[in-house]
Amino acid sequence: xxxxxxxxxxxxxxxxxxxxxxxxxxxxxxxxxxxxxxxxxxxxxxxxxxxxxxxxxxxxxxxxxxxxxxxxxxxxxxxxxxxxxxxxxxxxxxxxxxxxxxxxxxxxxxxxxxxxxxxxxxxxxxxxxxxxxxxxxxxxxxxxxxxxxxxxxxxxxxxxxxxxxxxxxxxxxxxxxxxxxxxxxxxxxxxxxxxxxxxxxxxxxxxxxxxxxxxxxxxxxxxxxxxxxxxxxxxxxxxxxxxxxxxxxxxxxxxxxxxxxxx
Amino acid sequence: xxxxxxxxxxxxxxxxxxxxxxxxxxxxxxxxxxxxxxxxxxxxxxxxxxxxxxxxxxxxxxxxxxxxxxxxxxxxxxxxxxxxxxxxxxxxxxxxxxxxxxxxxxxxxxxxxxxxxxxxxxxxxxxxxxxxxxxxxxxxxxxxxxxxxxxxxxxxxxxxxxxxxxxxxxxxxxxxxxxxxxxxxxxxxxxxxxxxxxxxxxxxxxxxxxxxxxxxxxxxxxxxxxxxxxxxxxxxxxxxxxxxxxxxxxxxxxxxxxxxxxxxxxxxxxxxxxxxxxxxxxxxxxxxxxxxxxxxxxxxxxxxxxxxxxxxxxxxx
Numbered sequence: 301x302x303x304x305x306x307x308x309x310x311x312x313x314x315x316x317x318x319x320x321x322x323x324x325x326x327x328x329x330x331x332x333x334x335x336x337x338x339x340x341x342x343x344x345x346x347x348x349x350x351x352x353x354x355x356x357x358x359x360x361x362x363x364x365x366x367x368x369x370x371x372x373x374x375x376x377x378x379x380x381x382x383x384x385x386x387x388x389x390x391x392x393x394x395x396x397x398x399x400x401x402x403x404x405x406x407x408x409x410x411x412x413x414x415x416x417x418x419x420x421x422x423x424x425x426x427x428x429x430x431x432x433x434x435x436x437x438x439x440x441x442x443x444x445x446x447x448x449x450x451x452x453x454x455x456x457x458x459x460x461x462x463x464x465x466x467x468x469x470x471x472x473x474x475x476x477x478x479x480x481x482x483x484x485x486x487x488x489x490x491x492x493x494x495x496x497x498x499x500x501x502x503x504x505x506x507x508x509x510x511x512x513x514x515x516x517x518x519x520x521x522x523x524x525x526x527x528x529x530x531x532x533x534x535x536x537x538x539x540x541x542x543x544x545x546x547x548x549x550x551x552x553x554x555x556x557x558x559x560x561x562x563x
Numbered sequence: 564x565x566x567x568x569x570x571x572x573x574x575x576x577x578x579x580x581x582x583x584x585x586x587x588x589x590x591x592x593x594x595x596x597x598x599x600x601x602x603x604x605x606x607x608x609x610x611x612x613x614x615x616x617x618x619x620x621x622x623x624x625x626x627x628x629x630x631x632x633x634x635x636x637x638x639x640x641x642x643x644x645x646x647x648x649x650x651x652x653x654x655x656x657x658x659x660x661x662x663x664x665x666x667x668x669x670x671x672x673x674x675x676x677x678x679x680x681x682x683x684x685x686x687x688x689x690x691x692x693x694x695x696x697x698x699x700x701x702x703x704x705x706x707x708x709x710x711x712x713x714x715x716x717x718x719x720x721x722x723x724x725x726x727x728x729x730x731x732x733x734x735x736x737x738x739x740x741x742x743x744x745x746x747x748x749x750x751x752x753x754x755x756x757x758x759x760x761x762x763x764x765x766x767x768x769x770x771x772x773x774x775x776x777x778x779x780x781x782x783x784x785x786x787x788x789x790x791x792x793x794x795x796x797x798x799x800x801x802x803x804x805x806x807x808x809x810x811x812x813x814x815x816x817x818x819x820x821x822x823x824x825x826x827x828x829x830x831x832x833x834x835x836x837x838x839x840x841x842x843x844x845x846x847x848x849x850x851x852x853x854x855x856x857x858x859x860x861x862x863x864x865x866x867x868x869x870x871x872x873x874x875x876x877x878x879x880x
Contacts, residue, residue, distance in 0.1 A: 460643050460645065460647035461647050461648075461649055461650075463614050463634070463641070463643070463647065464641065464643060464647040464649070464705075464708075465649070465660065466613075466614070466633070466634040466635055467612055467613075467614070467634045467635075467637075467639055467640065467641040467709070468640075468660055468661035468664070468708065468709070468711075468712060469635050469661055469664060469665060469712055470635065470660075470664050471635060474664050478649075478660075478664070479649060482651040483650070483651065
């Protein structure tokens with residue numbers, strides 16, 4: 301009996317201190333000077349621009365990584381291509397690598413004297429301190445999620461349904477659309493939700509390549525950091541954090557909902 | 564011939580799954596591929612369906628060269644051991660799949676699917692999902708789905724392997740009736756010799772990637788080509804170099820010169836059949852199959868000494 305209570309209250313207490321208290325604190329600080337102040341803080345042009353930029357990046361990065369993730373998952377599981385084991389391992393790199401290192405390597409590649417940067421610069425393409433750089437960093441860090449969700453499900457469903465569809469006369473695309481995709485759809489949705497959360501919340505890699513100019517190349521997470529750093533605008537920092545936290549909580553709710561559907 | 568496979572060889576890495584295998588399957592027949600696991604029977608079926616590509620050899624379906632054809636173009640219906648139902652589709656949608664992807668008119672699809680569901684006795688269950696069906700029902704759904712596009716040949720991979728004994732016997736009877744009605748050339752894979760003997764017009768016995776014998780059931784039982792077929796098809800005792808079917812073991816109370824002494828170790832009564840397990844004086848074990856009446860007339864009990872003789876035995880050179 302005692303052991304059970306220790307486990308139960310121990311784990312809940314840990315959750316409360318480590319996870320819940322900080323999030324509650326953010327909400328409390330954002331709203332403690334009234335709704336009006338909160339609204340002013342998040343409707344200021346820099347905050348709006350930061351949110352817009354973050355969403356613009358996510359709305360390109362998420363579909364790209366979703367399409368790549370599904371194709372890559374199918375290639376890893378269904379095709380015995382030499383080197384696929386290597387690809388399978390490399391996909392996990394963004395999980396293992398610190399985002400700061402990712403940002404730094406992108407900086408070295410695309411800086412004016414970098415490997416790609418000098419050529420791109422001569423031809424008038426600007427990567428660093430602009431939208432493309434932020435997008436590249438976000439693509440990198442949010443790459444593994446769809447692949448990681450899709451691969452085990454593809455393994456589990458096996459090839460029999462696809463083979464059955466083939467003997468019934470279905471071509472490769474019909475099999476993908478009518479059999480494979482419906483079978484992995486919840487894994488894809490789950491992967492998309494995780495990719496989205498990562499894309500919106502990315503800070504370290506983006507911080508290095510974006511330049512963080514308010515109203516121009518500043519993302520939501522950077523806005524939070526700069527508002528807080530300046531000290532003068534703590535409410536703005538908390539308000540922006542609330543927006544990010546709300547997105548995260550909605551993501552969690554969506555995931556729980558999807559989990560239920562799957563059962 | 565509806566199906567001809569000629570000199571098929573297939574390797575998986577170092578494993579030789581099919582070693583120069585040739586078979587001919589007559590149009591309208593029901594043929595069994597019988598063998599132990601790993602004998603290559605399922606691989607041969609998959610090569611015929613186009614689900615595996617042979618390393619060497621040719622496949623002809625209805626007289627047409629099919630060796631290089633994709634499974635989609637072969638006109639075969641395939642039923643998998645674990646049914647491979649499309650889990651996200653209803654029973655009705657599963658059966659209709661082969662027709663909807665061909666964009667057949669809606670009325671035609673509806674008519675054909677309803678007809679097939681009635682044929683496989685799933686008439687009222689069209690709206691259910693495969694997860695809501697029993698194993699036997701799922702298997703019948705898979706069969707209806709395979710039959711929907713009117714295949715020229717029907718290939719069944721261990722169709723009853725995953726079902727419990729009673730359902731299996733029912734489904735066998737049902738498959739036999741279905742085949743009598745439809746006359747579609749059918750090959751089924753099985754490791755169950757009883758199933759092969761009961762259902763098929765012709766049995767192909769396979770072992771270690773090779774064909775051991777092709778014959779109708781009765782001939783296979785009475786005139787096995789070699790020791791493997793003898794021991795794999797039907798029950799058998801091995802005594803020294805000779806093979807004796809248990810129903811060819813004669814038991815007597817007294818020796819008659821050609822008999823050997825044996826002790827009754829166990830008597831098993833299986834309804835109509837009585838099985839008498841014996842140990843010969845030289846320690847060899849064998850068993851005799853008697854009808855219940857024969858066994859009662861003999862009046863033997865466990866521990867008795869009897870004298871045994873083979874009415875009929877077979878030796879292979």
